Each structure stands twice: as C-alpha cells, then as structure tokens.
Amino acid sequence: MSETPAAKPPEEPKGPGLCGQFLKDHGIATNRLADSCGVETIEIDGAHLEAAMKLLRGSSEIKLDYLVAVSGVDSADTFDSVYQLWSYTNNNELIIKVRVKKTDVVEGQLPLVPSLSRFWSAANWHERETYDLVGIRYYGHPYLRRILNVWDWDGHPLRRDYKQLVDSLNDKAPGSFR
Amino acid sequence: MATDTEVDLTPRLKTDEMLINMGPQHPATHGVLRLILTLDGEIVRHTEPILGHLHRAQEWQGQNRTWFQYQALIDRVDYLSGMFTSWAMARAAEVVDGCEVPERAEYLRVMVSEMNRITSHLLWLGTYLIDLGAMFGFPFYPFREREKLLELFEEIAGQRMMFNYIRIGGVMRNPKDAWLSKLKKFTEEFPDRVDEYEAIVTENPIFLKRTKGIGILRKELGMDYGITGPSIRASGVDIDLRRTKPYSVYPKLKFDVPVNDRDGDTFDRYIFRIREMRQSNEIIKQCLDMLPQGEISGKKQIAGLRVKAGEGFAAVESPRGTLGCYIISNGSDRAYRIKWRNPSFCNLSILPELLKNHPIADVMAIFGSIDVILPDVDR
C-alpha cells in the first residue's frame, strides 16, 4: 500500500471559481485546487479562515450557511483541515482546505488552525472530533476536548504515524484474547 | 427559548444545583450516551453529553481494510439504517471512481433504502413511546410491521440488519419476483397500519401533553448547528437531499417532502416522521411499478476492488438527515482517508441547547424526538 495522497488530476482549473472570485472581491486571497468531483475546492490561509467563513455565510447570493463537515486529513506533507460547505437554500457547494505544512509544526506540538465554533456551533463537535482523531489543534475553541476517544487517550489514531497500543485486547500482544 | 411550558423558577429560594449522571447505563438513552446534567430542582440548567462509549474506529478501519472488506463493516455505522450508510459510501466511491451504476440497481437501491427508512422510523416510533413512559402496549405495534420488512431484507440480503446489500457500483443480488410481490402486498396494507398508530397516539391526550410545546427547535438555531433530516424539516427548513440535491433516480419519482411552517416541537417531529413513512411507502410503490430490467452492478464485486485516485464527498438523505461520506482514494485497494458525516452526531450536538430549562422528565422526550442512534454518533 502506497502512502502517497491522492494524485492530482492533470488538468489544473482555470482561474478562480464562483466562491473564489467572491472572496477575491472582498480582499481574501485563495488558491484554487483541483475540483473534487466537480465541487469547487479552494485553499485558504488559516489567518483568513474566519473572515472568509463569515463572508461566505453571510452573503445573500452565495449563502453557504450549512457547514456539513470538518475533516482532518494527514496528507503526505501537510495536515489539512477540510471544510465542506453547503447551503440550506441554494445549490452552492464549496470545499475549503486549510493546510499546515508538517515542517511548520513544532516538534511535539500539534498543528494549529483557527476555530470556527465561536460563531458557528456546527463546527464545535466536528473540530473536537478532528482534534481527537487527527490531532489538529483548533485555537479559540471553547472546549477542545477529546470526544470519541476517552479523555486520557494517547496519540491521534488517524495520524499516519500512529502506533496502535499493544495491550491484552490487541492481537499483537502475546497474551491476547484473540 | 420562551415556551409556555418552560418552568420559571426565578430563584426566590436559592438552593444548590445537583449534578446527575444520566447514563451510560440508563434504561432510556438508546445505547450508551452519558449526559452530565446540572439540575436546579428538577430543571435542567446545563447538559454535557459524553460520547464515545460505542466508538469502533470506523474511520481508522476504513483506511486499514480493503474497500471490499470495509463495505461489509459500514452497515454497523448506523445499524438501524444500514442501507444508507452503504449507499453513502458507495456513492462517494462511485463519484470518485466515475463508474456507472445500472438503472435497475438504482431503483433497487431506492427501494431498499426507503424500506429501511420505514423500519428506522418504526423503531423510532416504538422507542419514543417508551421514552414517554408507555412501557408496554403501543411500542410493540410498530415492531409488528418492522418485522415484516426485516424478513424481506433477510430474503434479499441474507441479513436482517447488517445488509451489505448496496455495493460500490450497484447492488448485491437481484430480487425474486415473489419478493417483489410480497413487498407490493406490504406497501398496500402499510398505510392502514400507519392509520392505526395515529389512531392510538396522535390524539392521545397524555401524549399531546407530553409533546406539544416541548423542546422547540428554532429554525435559525437548527441551521447554526447543522441539523438535518426530519428534525429540521419539522422546524421549517426545506432541506431534503432527495429533492434539493437529487441523486439516483429520485428526480423521476413523485413524492412530497413534508416541511413545517413554524418552529417545531417534539410533537411536530413525531408527526413529520409519520408523514415521511407514508411518503416512503409511496416511493416504494412507484419503484415497484417502474423497476426496469438489466444489470445490477457496474463494477465487478471482487476482493481486489479498487477505486480510482481522487477525492470526493457524497451524501444521501438518511432517516436522520444528511449522511455524508468524504473519501480520499489513492488508487490502491483501500482508502487513504474516509470521513463520515453522521447526522446523529451533528443532531446530537444541539441537545444541550434543547434541554436547557426543561424538567428532567422531558430530557428523554426531547432526546428521543431528535432520533439519535448512538453507533451513528460514535462510529
């Protein structure tokens, strides 16, 4: 099994899409990535995330007011925080990625991404989950605590470098039950 | 949230708040959810849900099992509507892979998943009445019909709950004619059964007293929390992926999606699920009439099943709301990353807001009404 992330489709998108253009008009620079299955995908700098989200959510024509999911991805050289945005009223869709380079992450610390949950309650639990499983620290989160694993769990299971614990319930242990 | 049933206990007499642990082993939490309630007398002031007691690392397994193995596992994500979890992943994989799904398979998918929606709502109906304290009696009636559907599932998929029927590229097995006629018979008598439930429950004065005006979910609040499914449609947000982002053969089918015109309470959430069951029944009927002949799978179901490299998000409208699956594939026989967007997980996050200032007796009435399945929350 190869450990490389999705290979990009060859054709690069031409110019910013609907939402990218909208953000550009409001002075937020974005970087368009390859569409993921026909959905506009942009990369944005963590510092602008909150402003961009507020704009996209509040504008009357784009109105991406439905935060479907926040996912964390441990890619080859970055930690991605992926936001799926939909709208309750129209058919707009957008995927926003915030990428933190692994080389920028201080040894022994977690990658930092600003939290949305101050103004978007839907992000709250998703961010907790991503923190728990992928280990992205959302700064500004009111209650960033592990949600699916127990509170004193060691490590972040969906990291590529995560080592499974060897204990009596694990089949790698000599005295395993299995 | 000012409701007329909200109990106003402006503290003339200030007493200590009581911390109470509801669950994880509590007869009414539908699985293992733990709620830490801060009570003022019997009034809930603050709630903290503790999840994860059922965490089975489904996402981790997704990237450590082959596609073919993982297909069989994902029914367990939401064990009451396994068809939808299978379908969500199958759709995501198909979107990424770009493979065609034969039309017959699409019809079969719609059919079995609408059946599954009915079973899920039926089970919800029964257990919800238990949450309201009707320990015996009514709760067993929905199970009578559910049993019939489960038998049909068993016949077509070999399993009553963990179907593994919808596969990447199509469905697993062709139904026999006898199966189709049994299903047709069921759809014909089912509306009468729903009338029967309504006759027992909808007009029941104690039921109305327990549900009307309780746990009102404001539209804006629901949208802020990303609530989907019947819970938000009962609060007047018109979001149903079958219609707003049509997929499969839904555009060809005629059906209503009931949407409320005001902020819904628990009673509305009950009545909208009942209406949805009727609609699902109609959809099954139409599918039975329109079912074409042909292939049932566009991809070979082999152990070395691969999905082309790429990433994509696809969602289906499960009985609880938007059930999404975000897939990153690198072209190998297993996923690079699979992320589930579970409706129960998102819908549960609003619980602390809904419970605020309700008496402890309403905790279960409200919790039950948003129809949360704990395996779906914890994965």
Added chain:
Amino acid sequence: MRNGAEILKLGTLTFTWWCIIFGAVWIACYVVGVAIPMLLSSYESDAARITAETCRALTPILSVLVFIPINAMFMVLFERRGLAIFTVRLGPNRVGPDGYLQTAADAVKLLFKEDITPHGADAFMFTLAPIVFFAPSIFGAMPLLAAVTNYHELFQIVNLPTGIFFILAASSVPVVGIVMGGWASNNKYSLVGGLRSAAQAISYEIPLVLSLVTVCLLAGSLDVVEIMKQQAGGILNWNILGGGALRGLDSALALKFSNAAPALQELSAKSFDQVLKTAYSDPAAAALGLAAGQDSMATIASVIAVVVLMACVLIAAGLYMTGACAEINRIPFDLPEAESELVSGYNTEYSGIKFAIFFLAEFTNLFVVASIFVVMFLGGGDCPVPAWLGNMLGGPQMASAINQLLSPLIAIKFVDPPTLFAAIWVILKVYGIVFFAVLVRGTLPRFRIDQLMDFGWKRLIPLSLIVFVLVVFAREFVNVHVGS
C-alpha cells in the same frame, strides 16, 4: 380473531391459578379455623379451648399471609400475559406448562439473589423501607376480609365499625417506605423517586378519600360490611349505579316479572297526590309511577335526582380509580419509578429479597385497591344478577343443585355456600378491575411530574368536591339504601 388462542390460554391459566390460590387459602383457613377447633372441642380442658380460640382468631391473618404471595405471583403472570396479548406478543410461556410457573421461578430467583446494600447507604433504613412498604398492605386489607367473605363468623373478628377509615389510614403508610427507601439508597435517582412519590401520594389521596367519603355518605356508614350488605340484591343496587337510587326500578321490574300485575294496576290507579307524596320518600313508588305512565313534577324531580346521583357516583368511581392508580404508582402515574427518567426510582438500588418485597407489595396494593373498589362500588360479594332475573333463569334450582353437590363438604363445614359464592364473585370482580388496570398500562404514556400535580390539584380535587356536594343534595331527594 387472531389472538383467540392466546386469550383462551390466558383464560385457562387464570382459572388454574385461581383454583390454586383459592384452594390453598381455603384449606389453610379450614384447617386452622374449623378443623383444629373441632378436633379440640372433644377435649374439655381450658388449654384446648384457649388453643381453639387462638386458632380461630389467627385465621384471618393466616388467610392473608397465604393469599398475598401466591396471589401476587399470579398477578404478575396475569399482567405479563395480558400485556402480551395487547401487544401482539406471546408473553412468558417457557417455564412450567405454558409458562404457568414463570413467576414462581422468578420469585425463587429473587429470593436467592445476593442482597446488596450500596456503599454509603443507611443500612438500617434501607432494610426497614421494604417492610414499611409491605406491612400496611397486609394489615390494611384486614377489614375487607369480613366484607368479602360475606361476614363469615371466622372473619367477623377483623371487622371494624370504622373499617374504611382504617383502610385508608393504612394505605397511606407505604409512601413512608418509599421515601425511606429513596433516601436511604444514597442514590440521586432514588431520592428524586422517593420525593416524587411523597408529593404524588399526598396530592392524589385527597380525591381518593373524597370519592370514598361520597360513598360513605351515601351509605351512611363507615363499616365496610354494612356498606356491602346495603348493596345486596343485584347490580341495580350497587353503589356504582347510585347506591340504591335504582332500587325503585329494581322493585318495579321485580313486580312486573313476578306476575304481580294486579299490584301494578292498583298502583297506577292511585291518585296524583299519592304519587307525589310517595315520590320523594320512596323511589320505588316513583319508578312505578313512571312505569305506569303517570306524569308529575314530583316524578320528574325524583328522576332528575336519580340521574344526578348516578352521574355523581360514576364520577366518584372514576376519581377513585384515578387516585388509586396514582396511589399505587401505576401507569400513567408511575412517576416515582419512571423508567425513562429515573432508571427505576426508589427501588433502583434494591436487589434480591428486598426488591422482591417491593415488587410483592406493589401488586398486593393493586389487589387491595381493586378490592376496596369492589366492596365500595360493586357490591362486594353480591351476585350481579338481581333475584327476579335469577329466578327466571333458574337460579334457585342451580343453587340447590350446587348445595346438593357440596353437601358432603358442607357437612364437615368445609364449605359455607354464602361465603363461597361471595368469594368467587369478589375474585371475579377484582380481577376484572385488575384487568382494566393492565389495559390502561398497555395504552397510556406517562405524565410529567408538573402535569401530574396540575391534574391532581386543579382538576381532580375540585371535581371530587363538586361531586361530594352534589351527592349531599341529591341524596335528600332520593331515598337511597332503604332503612339507612
């Protein structure tokens, strides 16, 4: 009917268990109350006489002690099988022949389970609570024994002139046990359950007592035997139908069907004044006047009073049932043990025999409140068929045939026909009420605690007061219970 077979099974099960219960209690009472004193009567010593008297005096308590466990065991089974039928299931049908012994097995299991006292619990109170909960259902039911056995000489000893007062006083004690259990368990759910129970019992006791007071007012007595005796003579004399307000109709029908046509003719020929005079004082005459086509203000007034009285007593009966359901914590008033909120309420921490006692007492209480209802409203051991109808259907012949059949048993004093028939009717009626309670349990969800309080204080209590006052006035216009 799809459930026919299941209903038939429940019927045979019920009959078998009734025979077991009846047989056990009957034999125990016979041995202690009749056989031993008879044997001892041949000895002419003081010791023998004292022993015989003691045995006779112990009969009532013995009968209750034998009756309660077996009966509760059966009631649990009855409820489970009954609920199974309502809910399209089969119910317990594995242990013993067709599940007959399910609850016996459950009881054995509970008795042998480990008896756990939770850490931090008040052990003394924790143990005392089930006893306080259970004891009143034994001694509280005592005065009823005299009424349900048709005042058999062995049971006269337990009758009290203020019987119903005593029963009500005793039936309000168990709530102390619940609060004790809830408090002593050192569990928040238990505590809330116990406190809820106290609040609920206090609120619902008022309509309960007021409805019974209404009946006592109608009867002019607190003595359950007296109240039972007044209702003798068929369904039309029962308190639930106005407490003798229909006695006139009854006697009119009796006259009509006993070929006493001349008397009717004579009465209808009476003058208007005479009818008027008798209408207020004698409902029999009023009804006769009505039957004969006489029209007068007096008759109308009397008829209105009869209707009001009947309506009031019916409402009182409903109030009693509601209050009783709340008093014994049954759905829809089972707030103290609300499963979906409080796990199991006051008995969450109980296990083994202590839990068994709670369970036993719960079902015994159901039986006791049903018996009170039967004695106060449904004529106790009275046969619902009026004598005139019974005569037409060949009742006397049947009775004499049965007496003939039982004559050897009567000779050794094993069977006393009036007591036997009274007891059979009581069992039938009480199980009718129990069946109703099961039906309610199979139908209704649970109230919320504040709704429960609202319902009690704002609906039931005013209603019971209104009924009470109406009965006070209506009673003046209708000569209820001749001779009272």
